[in-house]
Amino acid sequence: MHPGFLNHLLLISQFELKRTFATRSGLLSIVTFAVVWGVILLYPLRFSADLLVQEKGLMQGFSFLDVIGFGSIQQWPIPEFGLFWHFALLIFPLLSITLAADQTCSDRERGTLRFIVVRSSRDRVFFGRFAGVMVIQALLISATALSTLALVLYRDAALFSSALPDLLVVTTNLILAVLPFSAMMAALSATVKSARQATVWAILIWTFLAAIIGGFAYYLPTLAFLKLLVPGYQLSALAALSGWQTLQLAYVPLVQSLLLLALGRWIMARQTL
8 A cells, every 4th residue: 555545544534533623513522422421421330330249249140131131241240341331332333323424425515525635536535534533433432431441440449450351342342343334424425415414314224224134034044144234233242242252243344344435435436526
């Protein structure tokens, strides 16, 4: 890969970071997310973790979580990370759809994209914006994981060394989990005219594609492999795993991301600016 290509990717990624962390609208979004996550962390997550700690000491053979289908949380040695894992698998894919919606569409609608590609190229803009969005999401995921670690240490500082592996595996897996969603939004952003349209189309395509392929797989089990085309189809299976076992399905988001980025690049190369 040519060094100039990487330099352009870095510059365009930095622009995405500045647009998120150095503008009024971007900072407002970050503050809103921080407040919402703070409420989740200090109330449902902390309260549930305390109940799990008490339950482990009182009831070894039975748990209400097994009855409602969340028994996998008990497989995590540190309850806070098990709960964080389940909360994050719901929050971050949905956040990715909204956060990554405006990668190239607004610039194309304003007419500024054609001026940007004069100094760069369509590939550099497409992959640079995607990389910037992924860096932002990696920072948010890392921040929430570190806040969960702080909650663990507040309960018992002696758990620091045993909590680090959970911190690493959860952060790595969540970044992998949001990859296909960001790639899907990159492809849609190269197609439609606004971030709102990209978000609506993402929800519609995601919902109908999952329903159609799920129906085919139910009546024709040989077509079950088509589920690989649905971003996030492995999330329910991930929720049932714990620790490093969660990396067993790492190939799924990687394959999905490569396919969606190839589609997005093809669209970007042929789209009128």
